[in-house]
Amino acid sequence: MNRTKASRLLQQLIFVGPSTLFFALIMIIPFLLGLYYSFTNWNGVSSQVQWVGLDNFITIFTNDTKFRDAFWFTTRFTVLGVLLTNVLGFFLAYLLTKPLKTRNVLRTLFFMPNVIGGLLLGFIWQFIFVKSFAAIGDLTNLAFFNLPWLGTKGTAFWAIVIVFVWQTAGYLMVIYISSLNNVPKDILEAAEIDGASRGQILRSIIIPLVMPAVTVCLFLAISWSFKMFDLNLSLTKGGPFGSTESVAMNIYYEAFTNNRLGLGTAKAVIFFVVVAIITSLQVRFTKRKEVEA
């Protein structure tokens, strides 16, 4: 009895020990340090770190319109980003599980943007929006291409949404494909024999059966769009006139450019709490919708 217990302990230690150690080193300890700095006025360089209690949080809630704007921007972006990426991802997956000849090529094509890093993507799309669109606009005179895409508040917002959806829909598509392939064929056939229409099959059989994938995809899309930074940095840098500054970017600027690391980490703590609450609510909600075939 004791022997098996010891062996189990050893096994756990060997398999989980190293990862726990590194998780603690690069996630838990920095997190706790960050928590500590959020109560100080450290500037990121000085050796003097002064405890200021809740001052940073008070400043954020009473006197920081930029942070509020950034939160509002991120919220709008997240709602649209999550909806569009999931709808598009599911739609693509649904199409590409049909017996098409070009199926594999198309799957690769749609997944490809995800392989390129967000930073690079941002620069590529910046070029497309600024140069290519203008060139097409000159040739065709279509109003859509003549818009100053990154130059106004509204269009810059949509520019980021478009690139984000284009980048992440492919990844979600792969998850949906694997889930769609797991829908039992016999149920589908039975439904077909019973005379169910395509729409009915999709609504009453396929969607309930892929709910586990929806849970995962929603979770991923929410956390990605909330934490988006690289795309934001390379595509608009928060501009024009600060209208597309995401929360992550606001935190970065506060901590490293404004030299107020304490205030920046306080924002990060608030941000962490908000994202944690939203994602756990979402997971609980969609988990309830999952069914077994």
Added chain:
Amino acid sequence: MKKKYGTLALVMVLALSALLAGCGGSKESGGTAGSGGEGTKTLKIFQFKVEIAEALNQMKAEYEKEHPGIKLDIQTVGGGSDYASALKAKFASGDEPDLFNVSGYRDLDTWFEKVEDLSDQPWVDDVVDVAKEPMTKDGKLYGQPMAIEGYGIIYNKNLFQQAGITELPTTLSELEAAARQLQEAGITPFVNGYQENWILANHLLNIGFAHQEDPDGFVKSLNEGKGTIKGNGVMDEWINLFDLTMKYGQKNPLTTDYNTEITTFATGEAAMTQNGNWTQVQIDGINPELNIGLLPMPINDNAEQNDKLPVGVPNNWVVNKNSGMKDEAKEFLNWLVTSETGKKYITEDFKFIPAFKSIEANSELLGDLGTDVMKYSQDGKALSWEFNKFPDGGMNEFGSIMQGYVAGNVNKDQLFEALDQAWADLKAK
């Protein structure tokens, strides 16, 4: 059972030692490099100017040949990357460089407790006056200026000629007349890179500050909450220059970044652009034949007051106070500005305008823009760079606000109010 625990302990020890070896390894090598008396020492340099990275590497070979036992480890982070953040990360990780870059005033305050007093160095007396002030605190000098740079309105001489402009504009009305003349000749007068915060909030905004009767006092009054930008006479004049560049500028200035700005100008698609002598290299790369010069940025019709270029020091070398290699670092800085090899690199390879009286600039290599900056600076027709005194983060914040003005979202009064508000928020610590 005992045996099992033995194995367990062994595994733990192995894992730990592997980890410790991994962590300790870098520290150890750093330690020997810093303090080791025998063998070679490594001087760690962390610098910001991407343009000179290649030339620095060539210089490194020569320096190491002249100084047996010293090795230079030069790292460059700059250009599009965020030097300040990278430097903070270096310090936070314990891998502190021996020599690094700090720009004057505010930046010196931030890094003050890390930098060594260099007042006793032999080169101090040769530093030109304008380059001393930003790095001076309580009468002590904390940095060696890298170079002198200046900016203004870069203009295309051929296009000016084509439009029939014979007299160079020195006042605001003359500038407007020239712009109108260019426009009538079918040439775009200005290309504005207003997507870049530094072009707006550092260089352009600085003009309004530098023309104040007492620029330093003006900054102080803003910091103390006594003065405001709104209602300031000079700023009211300055806005006319801002308006002028937009009225005669290309479309979509907010999506024009630095690269696009310079490319548009260098290919002759626009006659003027606001930038500095550092663009020479890039312009030469696109169109070496381009005939260009620098104009001052006038804010009113007083020719004498306006015929000045803002001249300053972009960055300074500083020695890390806590480094074990302070003497070697100082020796390197001394060598850089006193030895023939060092001087040659500054003028010929880095193509800098030297910040030292003892070093003669090479006007042939400096190019048109550098020569103009030098001429203005030697004639004493220089404006100061006040933007290094702006609060931390001011560049981004003010830049965003000014972009709002470019887009037409706010009017002049709202612009000034927003700048005042942002200043008050940022200076509050």
